[in-house]
Amino acid sequence: MSTQTQPGVLVVDDKENMRKLFSRILGDAYSVTEAADGEQAMSLLASRDFDVVVTDIQMPGADGFAVLREVKRRAPDTEVILVTAFASIPKAVEAIKEGAYDYLSKPFDPDEVALVVARALEKRRQGREAAGLKARLASAPELHGLLGGSAAMHALHGLLSQVAARDLTVLLTGETGTGKELAARAVHKESPRAAKPFVAVNCGALPAELVESELFGHAKGAFTGATVAKPGLFEEAHGGTLFLDEIGDLPLPVQVKLNRALQEKEVRRVGTTVPVKVDVRVVAATHRDLSAEVAAGRFREDLYYRLNVVTVRLPALRERREDVPLLAMHFLSGSGRSEVESFTAEALRALASYDWPGNVRQLENAVARAVAVARGTRITPEDLPPEVATSRGVTSGATAPGVRATAESLAKLPYREAVDGARDTVSREYLTALMQEFSGNVTHAAERAGMERESLHRLLKRYGVRSEDFKRSE
Incomplete structure (x- = not known):
């Protein structure tokens, strides 16, 4: 060389x-x-x-x-x-x-x-x-919280900015956790309506008997408990944007009234026949296949076509794996634990290898969990949730007593990374076994290891092995 x-x-x-x-x-x-x-x-x-x-x-x-x-x-x-x-x-x-x-x-x-x-x-x-x-x-491209430098995210940023400029109804589709509300907010903030209200509602979280009242408002005395008149979310969003998340969960009777509100640009509060004009841009979102819901009779066809003026699909995280390290670092930076500075290369490989069925939301939760349990300055695979840590042959020490990557998985790595990973694994296993044998007594363990006590202390800290975890209770 x-x-x-x-x-x-x-x-x-x-x-x-x-x-x-x-x-x-x-x-x-x-x-x-x-x-x-x-x-x-x-x-x-x-x-x-x-x-x-x-x-x-x-x-x-x-x-x-x-x-x-x-x-x-x-x-x-x-x-x-x-x-x-x-x-x-x-x-x-x-x-x-x-x-x-x-x-x-x-x-x-x-x-x-x-x-x-x-x-x-x-x-x-x-x-x-x-x-x-x-x-x-x-320096990563970001559009009002939608972060990512992948080709898929570049395309999404461009499409959302283009759509935002035109006052059309937008339907956002994609798996749970892909960031549909962030996309809706981006459409609002990039639009001429940015200075007006942005009102968000999860249709699936509303009780069926209150959906109509929440969306369209109600008159005083319209039902038991309606002691005062109350405007609905359409009126609250007047001049701005109304985000209807999980619109596929709306009851069919409410779908009829929503379709009419979109067509006539007016609403009628529950308990009155007086129409109220509203100027609202609707952005709807769903993780369901609405065309299949229409075919099954669970979603009205006329409402589907009224919402489906412009459809924007948000990519799943597994379709843009190159963004995973950036997102993980973004969530780490906002964790509030400044002593946890970064991730080991092995941890980043595990994060990028996992398929993330819960997408960005799941990744955020995984990083939060890792930050909470991390013992060193860098997050290791052992700090990640077990299902993430075991992706592509990386085994979590939290669930397996013998932490060791398989020969097959090591063979997929560059030589230096494979050797470094194996060294880390062997060092952590050795220190763990040493502490177990001497019940956390660093002085006796250092004598066995043939090193100074302070040197062993530094190694224990470096590999996240805590001597106090092995001390026998009196």
Whole structure:
């Protein structure tokens, strides 16, 4: 492999033998550059970018802290790993608070060096992916809440804007959860009626005996409890837009009166014969096939044709999978938990692979659930609902004791993604088993793992394994 395609690692140490040791450990996988002191490191940082900087803390002149501050000033997403003697571990912990990724205490194991550098690179890559996703979200096409950059959404945005300009009745069709009310609001806000009321009603949620009164209003004394006259929703929407959601659920007798109201542009309140003129644009929506409902005698044909002047179908989420990461990040950004910053690549693959029978509404609920249970800064497949996490061979740890992707599913991934996913899985399984064996005792578990207690604590936090979950009750 050409070093030009390899990640760049800068090793900073005033001792040549240490620099050479790091070069031997890392040289096969990374493009390693050596600096003999902090001043030389800063000069190199001014002229080129590095993915990871490994620096000793104790050096004459500019020490590791100075290198750390310079790295974070010039390239905040470059990860810094500090190398320290055991006695200086408190300083290393202090440096982590200032932005260092991790530290290595001397003497260190070569495998530990390779692992920590690999994890630092993975954090940088994921940070860049999250930043890229946020940038895509900030620039993604959006029409009054209808978000998406897919071809299907581009077409929908254009059609809704075109339809909005003409004062015609619109019928919105599509599966439950595709955003029909958002589309109706977009039509209203893009229309000349935007300054007037937008009134929405779910026809399926109205009691059958009150539908007519809600839509058309009633006179005083029209029925028991009608102590005052009340205008209906048609009158409330005068000059603006009336959105009739789930219009396929309207009782047939009300369909007759609705058809007449649309034809005559007037309504009669229940209990009176006096017509009231209304200037209303109607946008109706349904998840039903109204032509089939007409054939079955459950929906009036004349009303169907009066509503079906312009039909706009909203695409199902599975028809625009490329919008799923954007929507997921949008819902995450609005969750209120700033400490949960993004999704792992594996979680995004699971989200994009799932078919979403409940569409955008279901995705929003899934992200809300994941945010609520997430233990780290990124949402993992284990945080997702089980039916989502198991899409395309990703198994949720919440439902399976042995969390492991199948060989078949791994073979569908690029090599690096497959290896990273397997490493995450094995690390999480190992830490879980370790905590189970020692009942959450981190000190004893660290001795078994052959690492410092603080290092194990960081690993537990990174993989969302909580030691307190394994402590035995007294």
